[in-house]
Amino acid sequence: MPAAAPIFTLDHVTVERGSKALLHAISTEIPGAACTALLGPSGAGKSTLLRLLNQLGEPTSGSVRFRGRPLTSWDVLALRRRVGLVGQQPVLLTGRIRDELRVGRTDLEDDRARTLLEQVGLYAGMLGHATAGLSGGEAQRVCLARTLAVEPEVLLLDEPTSALDTASAQAVERTIRNLVDSGLAVVLVSHNLSQARRIADQVRVLRAGRLVDSGPADRIAYLKERV
Ligand SMILES: Nc1ncnc2c1ncn2[C@@H]1O[C@H](COP(=O)(O)OP(=O)(O)OP(=O)(O)O)[C@@H](O)[C@H]1O
Numbered sequence: 001m002p003a004a005a006p007i008f009t010l011d012h013v014t015v016e017r018g019s020k021a022l023l024h025a026i027s028t029e030i031p032g033a034a035c036t037a038l039l040g041p042s043g044a045g046k047s048t049l050l051r052l053l054n055q056l057g058e059p060t061s062g063s064v065r066f067r068g069r070p071l072t073s074w075d076v077l078a079l080r081r082r083v084g085l086v087g088q089q090p091v092l093l094t095g096r097i098r099d100e101l102r103v104g105r106t107d108l109e110d111d112r113a114r115t116l117l118e119q120v121g122l123y124a125g126m127l128g129h130a131t132a133g134l135s136g137g138e139a140q141r142v143c144l145a146r147t148l149a150v151e152p153e154v155l156l157l158d159e160p161t162s163a164l165d166t167a168s169a170q171a172v173e174r175t176i177r178n179l180v181d182s183g184l185a186v187v188l189v190s191h192n193l194s195q196a197r198r199i200a201d202q203v204r205v206l207r208a209g210r211l212v213d214s215g216p217a218d219r220i221a222y223l224k225e226r227v
Pocket of ligand 1: 017022040041042043044045046047048049
């Protein structure tokens, strides 16, 4: 069977800030309907790369294409509806969970909103609750549900479970894996190598801004050599 078309194609992507190169001539593809983990030590450039993918940053040189079209040719808001990003720190924008889930989807019905809450490991009954007083982990999951409400084709996740306890992290991992299995593309930045082994299909390893390894998760030495 021919390989599916990549969802993102990076061609010699370099990002410089002042005299420092945060990413050096990265060329790679990110497949659709798969979970791709961006791994590497702190400061390697993982978040910088992730943020390029929904135009929260721009390459100094080189190009990124989404579904074959240069990112720069996409309307930014249209792109961000198709490519949703959940950052490391939850940022809540409204006072109630129902309103929060409707931020990008004003016509979201309560039944769908309850399903989204359950999908991220929260209780459907929380729909009417205030957002004030949510724990960091709960807020992170509400942010994930808010992004999923828009039905993106790609989910960009920057350390999505770093603030969660084990049970909540497992619930979110299961959600991520189910979404991938139902056709969503996920790009995940993680320091948690066990998590990457559990849910990543593909891995890209960065070190000091360079792509040093790339391929299916079971062939990546970075995952095999570390606990
Ligand atoms: N706007 C900026 N200006 C200058 N340097 C930056 C900027 N943003 C990030 N950096 C630097 O770029 C390098 C890569 O940062 P980045 O956050 O992408 O790494 P990372 O691999 O995601 O790290 P971590 O795992 O610690 O989150 C770091 O040295 C960081 O200090």
